[in-house]
Amino acid sequence: MGKTRIEHDLLGDREVPDEAYYGVHTLRAKENFQISGTTxxxxxELVVALASVKEAAAQANTELGLLAPELRDAIVAACEEIRHGALHDQFVVDVIQGGAGTSTNMNANEVVCNRALEILGHQRGEYQYLHPNEHVNMAQSTNDVYPTAxxxxxxxxxxxxxRAMEHLRAAFAQKATEFAHLLKIGRTQLQDAVPMTLGQEFSTYAVMIEEDIARLTEASALIREINLGATAIGTGITAHPEYAGKALTALRRITGLDLSTAPNLIEATQDCGAFVQLSGVLKRIAVKLSKTCNDLRLLSSGPRSGLGEINLPPMQAGSSIMPGKVNPVIPEVMNQVCFEVFGNDLTVTFAAEAGQLQLNAFEPxxxxxxxxxxxxxTNGCMTLANLCVKGITANPDRLRESIERSIALVTALNPIIGYKQATEVAAEAYANGTNVREVVLQRGLMTEAELEEALRHEVLTQPRAYERANKG
Structure with a gap:
């Protein structure tokens, strides 16, 4: 162990590594919470947010005459450095921790304080000049700092x-345009349905993402309501009456976010409903992204014995035993991300429900x-767009073959020859292993010109007015 300094808390003295910007409270939490290995x-974003809160609090307290300007300046300078990426490695507490986030708040207080002490010309740990709790945490509690951060x-x-979702949406939209002219058979319940274009199929993926972009934007409004100034349980004890307003103004300026103070700070301190709602939106996004990846894997299945209608870009060898095999690894990894999001949503649900009285201890x-x-x-959307969607190609011959062989093509003739005859055509084509076009012509139900008109690309993929065979 290298050089150390002695710090003291209610449990006694501890040796803290001299090079550390954190202090005794963080050290104990680091030892106590060896849970996930993720600090x-x-x-x-959380580290930047914590520094933003500490900076705003210092500015508000100085405006109110409660914190000396020179101390404020040192705290602000330290926070600005952290917001720009410095000292993030000093935030060492496990993200999963007991204490309702107190250890995270203490970690932030100590790192800011010790860096501010250096700026003031003092040594780390010389808290008689600037104290983590007395000054950096002035007019604050973990219970308003942590949820605000x-x-x-x-x-x-x-x-x-x-931004990542928009990038993925644009990739699907570009493919929709590229594939707009390619006719294929649609499927319902994995059975042949009616014709569509490959472009229409890909456009639905772009639209689904666009819808979820709107839902996520809506959910963000509730998240911008904060409880800073609530202190312990929402009554604002230890804070100046004007502190919440001044801290909010400073925090809006620092973050650039349209934040607002919750109308009832006692309610806001104990309620995690906004997180539940937001998590539900993330689950919705994951559900649709996973469904999209299921489709990509199905459409590219084969390459010889599956649907084989599209080709995903080959990214790596797919087997240690089967030479030449290539798997849809990018959609597969996105599926797994989505499965994790489903589980995370359940975690958020249970944790939000477990709150008791004036505080939810399970916000960590x-x-x-x-x-x-x-x-x-975020990483999954970028990976899916860049390593998969942008490189997808179509198999026109396979698409054309599926259209010609499909019995479901007779659906397009239903308004013209009637449901009864269309059913007979479908049954005969299926029984004889022929196609709809041949059976219709053999039965003399339509001329070749009429059939060509009825099965035109444009007619098959959009609404059209027909002269119906049976108007009764």
Missing amino acids: ISAFS IRIATCFAIERLL IIASALFRSFKHL
Whole structure:
């Protein structure tokens, strides 16, 4: 063990590594919570959010005459460095922790304080000049700092996910345009249905993502409501009456976010409903992305013995025993991300329900679940777009073959020759292994010209007015 300094808390003295910017409270939490192996530094948005809250609090307290300007300046300078990426490695507490996030708040207080002490010309740990709790945590409690920081971090995470979703949406939209002229057979319940274009099929994926972009944007509004100024349970004890308003103004300026103070801070301190709603939206996104990846795997199945209508870009060898095999690894990894999001949503649900009286002690696991969902969905969308969707190609010959062989093509003739005769055509074609076109012509139900008109690309893939065979 290298050089150390002695720090003291209510449990006694501890040796803290001298090079560490964290202190005794963080050290104990680091030892106590060896759970996931993932520290809060893994979620940079949360570290930035914590520094933003501490900076805003210092500015508000100085405006109110409660904190000396020179101390404020040192705290603000330290927070600005952290917000720009410095000292993130000093946020060492496991993201899953007991204490309702107290260890995370203490970790932030100590790192900010010790860096501010250096800026003031003092040594780390010389808390007689600037104290983590007396000054950095002035007018604050974990119970308003931690949820506020989670909400700010979530806003940042939402922005990143929205950009990734838009990138993926644009990739699908580009393919929809590229494949607009390719006719194929649609399927319902994995059975032949009616014709559509491959472009129409891909456009639905773009539209589904576009819808979820709108839903996520809507959900972000509730997340921007914070409880900073609530302190312990929402009554604002230890805080100046004007503190919440001034801290909000500073925090809006620092983050660039349209934040607002909750109308009832006691309710806001105990209620995790906004996180439940947001997690539900992430689950909705994951459900539809996973369904899309299921489709990509089905459409590319084969290459010789499956549907084989599209080709996914080959990314790596698919088997240690079967030479030449290539698997749909990118859709598969996206499926797994989505499965994780489903589980994370259940975690958020249970944790939000488990709150008691004036506080929910389980916000750390809510934060962990949400941030993992955001991070993995964001990375998954970028991976799916760049390594899969952009490189998809079509198999026109296979598409054409499926159209010609499909018995379901007779559905397009139903308004013209009637349901009864259409059924007979379908049955005969299936029984004899022929196609609909041949049976219709053999039976003299339509001329070749009429049949060509009825089976034109444009007619098969959009609404059209018919002269019906049976108007009764």
